[in-house]
Amino acid sequence: MRIGFIFFQETVEKAAAATSNAQETIANMIEGSWAHLPYVAVGLVVFVLFLFGAAFSRMLIKAGIERAGLDVMIASLIARLGFIAITIIGFFVAAVVVFPGLSLGDLLAGLGIGSVALGFALKDVLQNLFAGFLILLYRPFQIGDQIKVDDFEGTVEEISIRATKIKTYDNEMVIIPNSELYMNSVLVRTAFPNRRTSFVVGIGYEDDIEEARQTLFEVLSETEGVLKDPAPTVDVDTLGDNAVNLKIRFWTDSVRSSVRKATNDLVTKIKYALDEKGIDMPYPTRVVFNKSVS
Numbered sequence: 001m002r003i004g005f006i007f008f009q010e011t012v013e014k015a016a017a018a019t020s021n022a023q024e025t026i027a028n029m030i031e032g033s034w035a036h037l038p039y040v041a042v043g044l045v046v047f048v049l050f051l052f053g054a055a056f057s058r059m060l061i062k063a064g065i066e067r068a069g070l071d072v073m074i075a076s077l078i079a080r081l082g083f084i085a086i087t088i089i090g091f092f093v094a095a096v097v098v099f100p101g102l103s104l105g106d107l108l109a110g111l112g113i114g115s116v117a118l119g120f121a122l123k124d125v126l127q128n129l130f131a132g133f134l135i136l137l138y139r140p141f142q143i144g145d146q147i148k149v150d151d152f153e154g155t156v157e158e159i160s161i162r163a164t165k166i167k168t169y170d171n172e173m174v175i176i177p178n179s180e181l182y183m184n185s186v187l188v189r190t191a192f193p194n195r196r197t198s199f200v201v202g203i204g205y206e207d208d209i210e211e212a213r214q215t216l217f218e219v220l221s222e223t224e225g226v227l228k229d230p231a232p233t234v235d236v237d238t239l240g241d242n243a244v245n246l247k248i249r250f251w252t253d254s255v256r257s258s259v260r261k262a263t264n265d266l267v268t269k270i271k272y273a274l275d276e277k278g279i280d281m282p283y284p285t286r287v288v289f290n291k292s293v294s
Contacts, residue, residue, distance in 0.1 A: 040098055042097050042098075043094040043095070043097040043098035044094070046090065046093055046094045046097050047090050047091060047093075047094035049090075050086060050087065050089065050090020050091075050093065050094070051087060051090065053086060053090075054082070054083045054084075054086035054087050054090065055083065057082050057083065057086055058079040058080065058082055058083040059079075061075070061078055061079040061082050062075045062076060062078075062079040076136065076159075080160075080161055127179045128161075128162045128163065128177045128178045128179045129161055129162065129178075131177075131178035131179045131181065131182035131183070132159070132160060132161035132162060132163075132178040133161065134182055135159060135164070135178055135181060135182060136159060136161075140186065140188065141156060141186065141188045141191070142156065142159075143156050143157070143158065143159060144156060144190075145188055145189075145190045145191070146188075146189045146190045146254075146255065146256055147166065147186055147187060147188050147189065147190075148186070148187040148189065149166070149176055149180070149181060149184070149186050149187075150184070152166060152168065152174045152176065153166075153168065153169065153189075154166040154167045154168035154169055154172075154174065155167050157173070161178070162177070162178065163175050163176060163177050163178055164176050164178060164181055169256065189254060189256065190254045190255060191254075192254060193253070193254060194227060194230070194251045194252065194253065194254055195251065195252060195253070195254040195259060196230075196249055196250070196251050197249070197250060197251075197252060197259055197262070197263060198247055198248060198249040198250075199247075199248055199263070199267070200237055200245045200246065200247050200248070201216070201245070201246050201248060201270060201274075201281070202240060202242070202243030202244065202245050202246070202281060202282065203243060203244050203246065203274070203279055203280060203281065203282075204243060204244070204279070204280035204281075204282045205243070205244060206280070207244075207279045207280055208279075209236065209244060209246075211277065211279065212246065212274065212277075212279050213234045213246065215273050215274060215277050215279065216234045216246065216248060216270060216273075217232070217234060218273070219266065219269045219270050219273050220232045220234075220248070220250055220266070222269070223262060223265050223266050223269060224262070224265065225252050225253070225258055225261055225262035225265070226250045226251070226252060226262055226266065227250070227251040227252060230251045232248065232249060232250035232251070233248075233249045233250075234246055234247070234248055234249075235247050235249075241284070242282050242283070242284050243281070243282050248266070248270075250262070250266070
C-alpha cells in the first residue's frame with residue numbers, strides 16, 4: 001500500500017509540474033504575442049499598401065499599352081504579370097517587417113524548401129496558369145471569336161490566366177480551364193473572315209439535272225449573305241434510292257448568325273423555286289408486291 005501511495009504522490013507532483021510549465025509557456029506566448037502585435041499590424045498595413053499599389057499599377061500598365069495600340073490580350077497579360085510581381089514583393093517586405101530578424105535570404109531558402117510540396121499541392125492551378133500565359137502569348141483565338149470545345153460552343157467573353165469564359169448561343173456561361181484548351185483540340189469558327197456551308201437537295205430521276213442546277217444557281221446569286229467570291233457550287237453528290245442528290249456549297253461571313261440566316265433564306269427560296277419550275281423533290285417511296293395464293 002505504501003508503494004502505491006508513493007507512486008500516486010509522484011504522479012500528482014509530475015502532473016502539477018507539467019501543468020505549471022504549460023501555464024508558464026502559455027503566459028510567455030501571450031506576453032510575446034502582445035509585444036509582437038505592433039509588428040504584425042505594421043506588416044499588414046504594408047502588405048495592403050502593396051496590394052493597392054499593384055492594382056493601381058495594373059490599371060496604368062493596361063491603359064498605357066492599349067493607348068500604344070498593342071493587342072488587348074497582350075496588355076492584359078503584362079498588367080497581370082506586373083500585379084503578381086508587385087504582390088510577391090509586398091509579401092516579402094511585410095514578412096521582414098513582421099519578423100525583424102528574418103532576412104531575404106532566409107525567405108528565399110524557405111521558399112525553395114517548400115516549393116516542391118507546394119508544386120504538388122497546386123499542380124492543377126500551376127498547369128492552368130502556364131497554359132493561360134501561353135494562350136495569351138500565342139493567341140490561338142481572341143476575345144469575340146466563336147469556338148467549339150468538346151460539347152461547348154459559343155463566343156469567347158474573357159481570357160484570364162486561370163480559365164477562359166465562353167458565352168454559349170443559349171446565353172449561358174461556360175468556364176473552361178486553360179489547360180484543357182491548350183492540350184485539347186479547339187475549333188475556331190471565326191478564325192477566317194469567310195466560312196463554307198453545304199447541304200443536299202434531292203430531285204426526281206425524271207427531272208433535268210442541268211435545269212435544276214441552273215435554278216439553284218439563280219437562287220444562290222439572289223440570296224443576301226451568299227458570297228460571290230469564292231463562288232458557290234452545285235454538284236451531283238449521289239444517286240439515291242429515291243432521288244438524285246445535288247450538293248450545294250456556298251460561302252458566307254464566318255459569324256454563326258450570318259451562316260444561319262443565309263442557310264434559312266436559301267432553303268426557303270430553293271423550295272419555292274423548284275416548285276415553280278415543276279421540279280420534283282420526291283419523298284422516299286416503297287413498292288409493295290402482293291402475291292395472292294390461289
